[in-house]
Amino acid sequence: MSTWHGEAEPEEAPIKPMGWLRVGLRGGALGVVTYGGLMLLLLLRLIERPLFGLRRPWTPWITQTVCRLALAILGIGYRVRGRPMEHIGAVVANHGSWLDIFALNACQRVYFVAKDDVAGWAGIGWLARATGTMFIRRDPKEARAQQKMMEDRIRAGHHLLFFPEGTSTDARRVLPFKPTLFQAFFTHGLDKVMQIQPVTVIYHAPKGEDPRFYGWWGDMEFGPHLLKVLAAPRQGRVEIVFHEPLDVADFDGRKALAQRSEEMVRSALPHRD
Template sequence: MSVTWTDDAPPPPQRRLALGDWLRVARRGGAILVTLMICFPLLLLLRVPERALFGLNRPVTPWITQAVCVLACRFMGLRRKVIGQPMPQRGAFVANHSTWLDIFVLNAGKRLYFVSKAEVAGWAGIGWLARGTGTVFIRRDRRSEAAAQTRMFEDRLRAGHKLLFFPEGTSTDGRRVLPFKTTLFAAFLSDRLRDILWVQPISLHYHAPHGADARFYGWWGDMEFGANLLQVLAAPRQGWVELRYGTPLKVSDFEDRKALARAAERAVRAGYDQGRSPDDGGAKGGTRSTKSV
């Protein structure tokens, strides 16, 4: 079981879909599906010679993943407002986590590799896509595997991969940033990495379609992925998301993982607050539960 976030207030009621909504679902979802059917087999095909020639380095296939995510956002009608630039230094990104849409939004802005809980690898369809695009799977509650996971992070980061972590450990309703878990930050401070690595905070802030609940894009608690996907695809007009790249943090400037995690959390919170609209309101509370999503 994995820890997920739940709120005292129930999720917004799902809108009953009319014929026009289903037509939007078919148009948008169909375009995304066709793109995946063309590009994903191509990625897998190119990965064979790419692995033979370059090993861990992937100079070609991440461009395909990025192109698919750019197109997916366009097909859905979700506008992206990007502030700042991805860092050129070797290192990793950390971001707040609101929804499954984060995968498309973040990958559209930069060629990167996600770090995800191991359960995702077994999810139908999604797990297959995640494995093919180079996602790093971890078991957060397996201390016996911590050393092996650290070595895996080291190998990927030293190969020039940009890894992306969600230190909150769960998605939310999109109206808050949860306290960061510090465990995964320990890998950045290993002897092989601390002097060459940077960590860049990224803040994501979703703005709901006009007239919709402010939590429209959030995905949390017991919300079903399929139902949430349909609501997003059926929206007559989408909202937008602000993606803000913060100032990179030099790992060697911090004495331990907790200090690094605190600095990254402060930066993500600051960027999130800068993206807040007057109608977003405040958001406090919520709890973590052990329900699977």
């Protein structure tokens, strides 16, 4: 997956002693909540899987609770506008930061679609697998099997969440949506039964900080960016905007659906000078 390099990355000031104290307190609490929740989820999944198979009626509630607690531990303000859809379908959103995972999970029960190498990320890969993330490998030989898996999960009631930009940004813009992804919604009659819900993620930086404070792009490494957020003396806030779902059947093809979804996601983003 390509990485967006549209702007130079901001220079980061060294973390001060009080900042390291906040890193320890917030990081410790975040680790306990996140991996404690993971252990509980894995234990419950031992019962849930034999009873319900592909369906997951219980464990997504743990994921949602953990993500709400994570935002509270970080001190990031949180607001939701609109409502998650209940109809069979998928969700598409803009991608500005690793924090999107917490922000988008906190207000709905979704399953992310990610590139396959995320499964190998230390710590993160375990969490992604346990919470039902679907990993996609860009290999034509596996396209049919992956398509079948996606269809099965959508028909099972999973709301798969995609980032059609294909990369994260500085959290202040929406890149063109890649229409290739949307082709999956026009196969084997899915277009007759499913909806797509566009969602906008809006970050507001802490007062006095670079407006791109929460953005994660270019060659930024996860570790330093996480430390910066944990060390911040003041935090900003994030808004999630749920738009009206789109009936796939109302569109002639993937390009039209991708364009309309992109327009709706961009419409809620504040004008940036």
